[in-house]
Amino acid sequence: MNRRRILLALAVAVGAGLLQYAGQDLSWLSLLPAAAGLALLVPCVLRLLPKGTFRAARGLPSVILLRGVAAGSFLGAESFVPLMLVTQRGLSATAAGLSLTGGGLTWALGSYTQSRPVWSRTANG
Numbered sequence: 001m002n003r004r005r006i007l008l009a010l011a012v013a014v015g016a017g018l019l020q021y022a023g024q025d026l027s028w029l030s031l032l033p034a035a036a037g038l039a040l041l042v043p044c045v046l047r048l049l050p051k052g053t054f055r056a057a058r059g060l061p062s063v064i065l066l067r068g069v070a071a072g073s074f075l076g077a078e079s080f081v082p083l084m085l086v087t088q089r090g091l092s093a094t095a096a097g098l099s100l101t102g103g104g105l106t107w108a109l110g111s112y113t114q115s116r117p118v119w120s121r122t123a124n125g
Contacts, residue, residue, distance in 0.1 A: 008044045015041030 018037030022030040052061040082096035 005048065008048050011040045011044040012048065015039070015044065 015037040018033040022034035049064060050061045053065050056062040056065050082100060085091045085096035086093055
């Protein structure tokens, strides 16, 4: 059972890679890797995720769907914020990257602080 999941996950990764590769070139020939990527990606994702994930069924499927949507929107914003800072505001790539570094460091500090039982006990009284 575990080996099957690993093979499905590998097929999902290859399918996503083929889709990304196809998206780099906007020609008719790029439809071949896109079709192969979709042919790998769709059936394998449907077998890996719990039934009802894409229709937000009650319980675990809806939790997995919402976590995927949240992660996708976070990663999308994390990709486009530096692009916007460079193209629209004229910042250097280093300055735009430092803006994300500050956010990542404060995120890590907040996670570390929350994980400390002594600090969370004093904060709650």
